[in-house]
Amino acid sequence: MVPFFLIVFAIGAFFVLYIIFGSFFTVRTAEVAVVTRFGKFTRIAEAGLNWKVPFLDTLAGRISLRVNQITLTMETKTKDNVFVTIPISVQNRVRPEKAYDAFYKLSDPVAQIKSYVEQVILGHVPGMTLDEVFATQSSIAAAVKQELDADMAAFGYEIVNVLVTDIVPDQKVKSAMNDINAAQREQVAANARGEAEKILVVKKAEAEAESKALQGQGIANQRKAIIEGLQVSIEQFQKCVDGATSKDVMQLVMVTQYFDTLKSIGESDKTNTLFLSHSPGAVKEVSEQIMESMVAAAKVDN
Numbered sequence: 189m190v191p192f193f194l195i196v197f198a199i200g201a202f203f204v205l206y207i208i209f210g211s212f213f214t215v216r217t218a219e220v221a222v223v224t225r226f227g228k229f230t231r232i233a234e235a236g237l238n239w240k241v242p243f244l245d246t247l248a249g250r251i252s253l254r255v256n257q258i259t260l261t262m263e264t265k266t267k268d269n270v271f272v273t274i275p276i277s278v279q280n281r282v283r284p285e286k287a288y289d290a291f292y293k294l295s296d297p298v299a300q301i302k303s304y305v306e307q308v309i310l311g312h313v314p315g316m317t318l319d320e321v322f323a324t325q326s327s328i329a330a331a332v333k334q335e336l337d338a339d340m341a342a343f344g345y346e347i348v349n350v351l352v353t354d355i356v357p358d359q360k361v362k363s364a365m366n367d368i369n370a371a372q373r374e375q376v377a378a379n380a381r382g383e384a385e386k387i388l389v390v391k392k393a394e395a396e397a398e399s400k401a402l403q404g405q406g407i408a409n410q411r412k413a414i415i416e417g418l419q420v421s422i423e424q425f426q427k428c429v430d431g432a433t434s435k436d437v438m439q440l441v442m443v444t445q446y447f448d449t450l451k452s453i454g455e456s457d458k459t460n461t462l463f464l465s466h467s468p469g470a471v472k473e474v475s476e477q478i479m480e481s482m483v484a485a486a487k488v489d490n
Contacts, residue, residue, distance in 0.1 A: 207242045211239055211240060211241070212238070213239075214237055215233050215234060215236060215238060218252065218253045219251065219253060220233060220235070220250070220251050220253065220284065220287050221233040221238070221251075222248040222250070222251065222287070222288075223246070224245070224246055225244050225245050226244070229248075229292070251287050251290060251291055253282055253284055254281060255280070255348055256279070256281060257277055257278070257280075258302065259275070259276070259278075260276055260278070260302050260305060260306075261273060261274070261275050261276070262274045262305070262309045264310055264314060265313075266313060266314065266317055267315055268317045270318045270357055271358055272318065273357075274309065274328075274355060275352075275353045275354050275356070276309070276350065276353070278305060278332075279347070279350070280346065280347050280348060282345060283341075283344050286341075286343075286344030288344070289344030290343060290344030291344075293342075293344065294343050294345075297343070297345065300343075301336070301345070304335075304336050304339050304340065305332060305336060308331065308332045308335045313328065321355055325352050325355060329352040336350065
């Protein structure tokens with residue numbers, strides 16, 4: 189049978205150990221603990237090994253000092269009556285010096301922060317058009333952060349950052365916006381194609397005009413060379429044949445050109461069939477008609 193004093197000693201030792209070990213507690217890094225005595229706030233215990241009065245002090249709770257992210261989605265209407273969905277991320281944390289306020293003043297911090305964000309969004313977005321909402325996305329986030337930080341500071345929270353991650357209009361509105369964008373780009377492309385075709389037409393006309401000018405210059409030079417050659421030929425023929433007139437020389441030249449023309453026609457394999465008077469009288473008649481035409485033209489010029 190165990191002696192009574194041993195039982196008492198064991199109970200006493202257990203009680204002492206319980207008091208000793210129950211008086212110490214640890215708090216992790218980036219965390220604080222709220223210590224109360226009979227339900228009344230006593231102090232904030234910081235990270236590390238801490239001590240509390242046995243049976244009197246209790247740990248009411250622990251508060252994380254890390255940055256916490258709250259994600260919510262807001263649906264509102266813009267100034268031009270377009271409903272948009274705005275995903276928002278609010279990064280917040282408890283101020284170490286305001287741990288008491290953060291623990292006791294807010295019963296549901298996440299829900300209350302969401303309510304403040306909704307209030308700020310509803311105060312800004314309905315006064316903007318859809319294009320302005322897209323253009324001032326960062327400004328909306330900055331406005332939410334500024335107002336939310338001022339409101340939550342009284343409750344011990346610091347708003348680290350507010351991110352407006354997207355602006356999502358209705359699917360029909362997105363399709364209409366894409367159609368408008370595509371039509372505008374098609375209009376720009378059509379104008380560019382029209383300008384390109386205009387440039388091609390103008391350049392082609394300029395090239396044709398320059399080509400015709402050069403052709404005319406070439407024909408003029410050709411005719412000038414022919415006239416000079418005929419003049420030389422007439423002078424040489426008159427020197428060689430006594431009594432030969434200019435008319436005789438021209439008839440001889442025309443007969444020569446007539447036979448050269450027949451030769452060129454005969455050498456071409458794509459020439460159509462031609463019916464010509466090929467008697468000496470016909471050749472003489474053609475040469476006389478040409479001479480009469482040249483004399484009449486010279487009279488008109490004079």
